[in-house]
Amino acid sequence: MAANEKDQPTSSQVPSPQEWAASKRWNPFNSYKLLSHVHRWRQIRRGKPIPPPVLITVDPTNACNFGCAWCNAAFVRTHRKGSLSEQALMNIADFLPRWGEGNTVWKPGVEAICVAGGGEPLLNPATAPFIDRVIANGVEVGVVTNGSLIYPVMDSLSHCTWVGVSVDAGTPETLNKLKELKPELNTFETIVNNIATLVDYARRHNHRLGSKHPAYGVSYKYLLYKDNIGEIYQAAKLAKEIGCKNIHFRPAGTTWDNVGNSTNTIKFTQEDIQLFNEQISKTLELDDETFNVYGITHKFNSQFDASNHFQKCYAVFMTAVIMPPLGKAADKDAFTLGLCCDRRGDAKLELGSNLTDVNQINRLWGSEDHWKIHDRIKIRGECPRCTYQPHNEIYEQVILNDSMTYKFI
Numbered sequence: 001m002a003a004n005e006k007d008q009p010t011s012s013q014v015p016s017p018q019e020w021a022a023s024k025r026w027n028p029f030n031s032y033k034l035l036s037h038v039h040r041w042r043q044i045r046r047g048k049p050i051p052p053p054v055l056i057t058v059d060p061t062n063a064c065n066f067g068c069a070w071c072n073a074a075f076v077r078t079h080r081k082g083s084l085s086e087q088a089l090m091n092i093a094d095f096l097p098r099w100g101e102g103n104t105v106w107k108p109g110v111e112a113i114c115v116a117g118g119g120e121p122l123l124n125p126a127t128a129p130f131i132d133r134v135i136a137n138g139v140e141v142g143v144v145t146n147g148s149l150i151y152p153v154m155d156s157l158s159h160c161t162w163v164g165v166s167v168d169a170g171t172p173e174t175l176n177k178l179k180e181l182k183p184e185l186n187t188f189e190t191i192v193n194n195i196a197t198l199v200d201y202a203r204r205h206n207h208r209l210g211s212k213h214p215a216y217g218v219s220y221k222y223l224l225y226k227d228n229i230g231e232i233y234q235a236a237k238l239a240k241e242i243g244c245k246n247i248h249f250r251p252a253g254t255t256w257d258n259v260g261n262s263t264n265t266i267k268f269t270q271e272d273i274q275l276f277n278e279q280i281s282k283t284l285e286l287d288d289e290t291f292n293v294y295g296i297t298h299k300f301n302s303q304f305d306a307s308n309h310f311q312k313c314y315a316v317f318m319t320a321v322i323m324p325p326l327g328k329a330a331d332k333d334a335f336t337l338g339l340c341c342d343r344r345g346d347a348k349l350e351l352g353s354n355l356t357d358v359n360q361i362n363r364l365w366g367s368e369d370h371w372k373i374h375d376r377i378k379i380r381g382e383c384p385r386c387t388y389q390p391h392n393e394i395y396e397q398v399i400l401n402d403s404m405t406y407k408f409i
């Protein structure tokens with residue numbers, strides 16, 4: 001099961017000091033946090049009950065009001081238009097603490113969810129009541145949004161652990177260009193005002209999002225693309241001014257449906273990488289006790305490309321994605337259970353399509369069908385740059401190979 005020597009991680013994959021200030025090592029974007037789940041994940045064994053995922057993603061809708069150049073959900077937005085109904089979302093919210101019930105190897109319950117897309121989650125009017133219900137059920141929530149629709153759902157968002165606003169630009173011109181927005185809509189201004197208002201609201205009401213905790217709060221998200229690298233410092237300055245807890249940079253990647261298609265591959269030149277390094281060095285000067293700068297590179301190779309150094313995908317047993325149902329004929333309260341947020345819309349990664357009863361999840365999770373999906377995944381040739389690369393490496397290296405002799409602490 002050991003990875004080939006040529007596949008071993010290179011030094012470029014080791015978290016470099018440039019990713020964050022030395023004193024900020026214990027932060028939400030440090031993949032070493034996954035090691036805290038080794039005891040859960042070592043229960044992932046064929047023929048045995050599988051622990052519930054600690055975190056799942058829920059996509060309330062595949063619709064979006066933006067047209068991002070790099071959209072990793074363009075496939076579902078085009079081919080799988082649809083949303084989860086309010087009833088479906090409430091059923092899911094109430095099921096989360098029961099995921100894994102009856103399983104004797106691990107206590108039941110998903111512990112956190114990421115509300116994302118698909119499309120823009122706040123386009124679904126049921127998303128705010130869904131967030132309220134999930135939090136009332138004792139499950140933590142993080143939300144990824146484009147920031148344009150925050151205002152009406154401010155209170156629900158203020159109870160989340162984090163809200164990541166995908167701004168990806170430091171100026172209105174770049175935002176409009178990269179996201180196909182009409183300049184007269186002044187969307188950049190709307191997003192900036194929404195963030196500032198949300199931060200202020202959460203602080204004044206002493207809600208979780210506004211707490212002094214260094215890792216909770218609003219994150220200014222910035223996907224690196226060829227046209228926005230020069231604005232990194234400007235964006236970080238703005239993020240700090242409007243009260244974001246951090247700014248998080250990450251390179252955009254090629255989508256699963258474009259793997260092997262050289263025309264639609266996202267590539268960075270040496271000049272892009274050089275510019276990124278210069279900008280991030282300068283931006284780290286803004287890092288202090290109130291504001292954190294995270295330039296994440298340890299998940300990628302030195303060209304910001306795929307770094308999938310593992311042989312099999314075990315991440316499909318660690319997390320899941322609940323998505324809108326497929327096709328017009330589906331029951332209106334149905335949902336689809338997917339296993340990989342990097343391959344949204346790929347039927348090969350769906351454990352259940354158009355499910356109507358949330359309790360079916362407990363029958364499917366860890367089933368023979370689940371293992372068949374794992375067996376059929378062709379990482380090389382099918383998978384894009386894997387978000388769960390550290391999860392998979394830890395399963396193979398730490399759990400299967402015991403490369404760290406992890407019991408010897």
Ligand code: SF4
Nearest residue numbers: 313315340342383386
């Ligand atoms: S991208 Fe591939 S390897 Fe990564 S989690 Fe998805 S299916 Fe697994």
